[in-house]
Amino acid sequence: MNIAALPMMILIATAVVALVPSLAPPGRVRHLGPPLVSIVGLVAAAGMSVLLWGDRQYTFYGAFRTDRLTVLMTLIFIASALVTVLMSLREPATVDRRGEYYSLLVAAVVGMVLVAGTGDLIGVFLGIEILSVALYVLCAMEVWRARSLEAGLKYLIVGAVGSALLLYGLTFVFGATGSVSLEEISDIVRVRGLGGEPLLMGGMALVIAGLGFKASAAPFHMWVPDVYEGAPTPITAFMATAVKAAAIVAFLRVFSGALIDVVDDWQMPLAVIAALAIIAGNVGALVQQSFKRMMAYSSIAQAGYLLIGVATGTLLGVRSLLYYLIAYTAMTLGAFILVAIREREVEDGQSIASLAGYGRRSPLHGVVVTVCLFALAGFPPLSGFIGKFMLFGAAVEADLTWLAVVGAVGSAVSVAYYLRPIFVLWGEDPEPGNARTFDPGDGLWVASVLAGLGVVVTSILASPLLDYCREAAQALIAP
Amino acid sequence: MGISLMYYLLVSGGLFALGLAGVLIRRNMLLLLLAVELMLNGANVALIGFSRHWDVTDGQIFALVVMVVAAAEVVIGLGLIVAVYRQRIVLDVDELDQLKG
Numbered sequence: 001m002n003i004a005a006l007p008m009m010i011l012i013a014t015a016v017v018a019l020v021p022s023l024a025p026p027g028r029v030r031h032l033g034p035p036l037v038s039i040v041g042l043v044a045a046a047g048m049s050v051l052l053w054g055d056r057q058y059t060f061y062g063a064f065r066t067d068r069l070t071v072l073m074t075l076i077f078i079a080s081a082l083v084t085v086l087m088s089l090r091e092p093a094t095v096d097r098r099g100e101y102y103s104l105l106v107a108a109v110v111g112m113v114l115v116a117g118t119g120d121l122i123g124v125f126l127g128i129e130i131l132s133v134a135l136y137v138l139c140a141m142e143v144w145r146a147r148s149l150e151a152g153l154k155y156l157i158v159g160a161v162g163s164a165l166l167l168y169g170l171t172f173v174f175g176a177t178g179s180v181s182l183e184e185i186s187d188i189v190r191v192r193g194l195g196g197e198p199l200l201m202g203g204m205a206l207v208i209a210g211l212g213f214k215a216s217a218a219p220f221h222m223w224v225p226d227v228y229e230g231a232p233t234p235i236t237a238f239m240a241t242a243v244k245a246a247a248i249v250a251f252l253r254v255f256s257g258a259l260i261d262v263v264d265d266w267q268m269p270l271a272v273i274a275a276l277a278i279i280a281g282n283v284g285a286l287v288q289q290s291f292k293r294m295m296a297y298s299s300i301a302q303a304g305y306l307l308i309g310v311a312t313g314t315l316l317g318v319r320s321l322l323y324y325l326i327a328y329t330a331m332t333l334g335a336f337i338l339v340a341i342r343e344r345e346v347e348d349g350q351s352i353a354s355l356a357g358y359g360r361r362s363p364l365h366g367v368v369v370t371v372c373l374f375a376l377a378g379f380p381p382l383s384g385f386i387g388k389f390m391l392f393g394a395a396v397e398a399d400l401t402w403l404a405v406v407g408a409v410g411s412a413v414s415v416a417y418y419l420r421p422i423f424v425l426w427g428e429d430p431e432p433g434n435a436r437t438f439d440p441g442d443g444l445w446v447a448s449v450l451a452g453l454g455v456v457v458t459s460i461l462a463s464p465l466l467d468y469c470r471e472a473a474q475a476l477i478a479p
Numbered sequence: 480m481g482i483s484l485m486y487y488l489l490v491s492g493g494l495f496a497l498g499l500a501g502v503l504i505r506r507n508m509l510l511l512l513l514a515v516e517l518m519l520n521g522a523n524v525a526l527i528g529f530s531r532h533w534d535v536t537d538g539q540i541f542a543l544v545v546m547v548v549a550a551a552e553v554v555i556g557l558g559l560i561v562a563v564y565r566q567r568i569v570l571d572v573d574e575l576d577q578l579k580g
Contacts, residue, residue: 122544136559157508160512171522
């Protein structure tokens with residue numbers, strides 16, 4: 001028995017223990033217990049993961065593999081979950097069901113870690129389902145608000161269809177190869193030369209569709225704006241970052257990992273989906289009046305950029321993808337934190353108009369969001385620029401120049417809608433005495449600072465981070 | 480000798496297609512859940528078929544896992560439907576239009 005699965009075990013224990021303090025009578029323990037337990041558990045799991053950075057270790061008879069990719073992804077998930085916990089401290093959804101809320105949040109992270117480290121197809125499906133089922137509930141957590149319920153139901157229906165497509169696809173991959181183990185599938189595909197085999201092709205098409213739903217890539221993105229707008233804002237931020245990362249790592253494990261020898265069969269469909277997501281996301285975001293909804297469309301476009309890295313099927317592509325994923329997580333969280341703050345301070349806080357003059361009143365949040373939006377738009381020298389630049393470069397190197405062009409044009413278009421909130425933010429305040437309804441609380445300040453620091457650190461420390469990302473990519477692709 | 484793989488796949492494909500058609504056509508939330516269950520069970524039949532074809536137990540274990548997951552999903556679905564019903568929102572998905580733009 002080795003300790004390679006310990007981070008996941010810690011997270012499972014955290015999810016259970018987080019429920020306990022909510023049994024206490026109303027008061028400090030009940031209020032602060034669950035988030036505190038979650039934070040301690042998440043930090044402990046992150047620390048344990050860092051210690052496991054190294055060569056691949058197997059647990060559960062090969063069903064779970066801890067390699068550098070698993071560790072890197074686990075840290076991304078945990079970082080996103082930690083910021084979400086801080087954002088949620090005063091969220092209305094958590095008021096009288098704190099235990100359930102934080103427990104489900106940590107349970108979703110367990111599913112993500114399982115996806116990142118899975119050694120077989122069963123783990124891919126099971127992990128995706130654990131995180132999806134937890135999030136269906138979290139989306140609908142504000143049961144008294146019709147929009148939140150509607151978001152939960154829509155996510156449930158669309159997510160369940162996506163899961164069914166994914167499952168049928170995985171079934172066909174198993175049917176074509178006769179094994180569920182990703183490493184055995186990789187060998188079988190290489191030895192038997194299964195390129196062009198109809199069963200495998202059908203399976204891959206269905207897996208792409210199923211994971212496309214989860215990663216919110218076009219043309220499977222119709223649900224995204226509605227669900228992202230209706231869900232509690234911290235959960236939206238969590239979905240836009242960690243859930244997307246989990247779907248992307250599932251793509252990596254199945255396609256870039258196990259099916260790398262039939263790259264010619266899946267490269268074009270993935271490239272087309274990436275291009276469609278970039279177009280649909282950027283065009284959709286242009287006309288939005290709601291900041292939250294604009295960020296939803298933006299996250300569709302960002303899924304497209306991330307999928308470029310998968311579509312290349314090269315070490316360089318995966319390395320750039322992983323770096324961009326880290327950068328993207330920090331900048332998107334920063335943008336959503338502002339939504340969470342404004343939502344509590346004013347009515348209609350989701351709209352871009354409600355940001356008017358906010359930068360002058362609250363310079364810290366203003367600066368953080370400005371940096372995040374500049375990074376999302378891809379201004380040098382910020383991390384968003386470095387990541388996109390490398391992704392497009394990897395696409396050109398993999399003979400997907402047209403995809404790089406689509407990405408670059410989409411990125412240029414995106415400047416228009418990312419800059420609009422910044423102008424409004426630092427512009428004149430139309431009605432100075434804007435009534436505050438809720439105090440946002442200290443959690444959001446900490447979260448905001450963390451996200452801002454994340455963007456700055458990923459920009460400054462780009463080269464060491466890229467080295468780590470290369471090692472993680474090697475763990476995936478090199479034998 | 481048992482039943483050949485082709486029959487498994489025919490039944491499985493039929494179930495899956497029925498489920499998919501149901502999701503696309505039906506507008507009632509409960510029937511949508513039912514249709515999704517059909518899709519998952521269609522996949523289960525294929526898993527068992529492939530498992531016999533290759534003479535390995537992997538597919539059967541996968542099918543067991545799928546059953547558990549499907550049950551969990553339905554529980555969440557029914558819970559949400561009850562919550563929606565309490566809020567007196569209609570169960571017709573076309574009427575769920577508070578979120579758009």
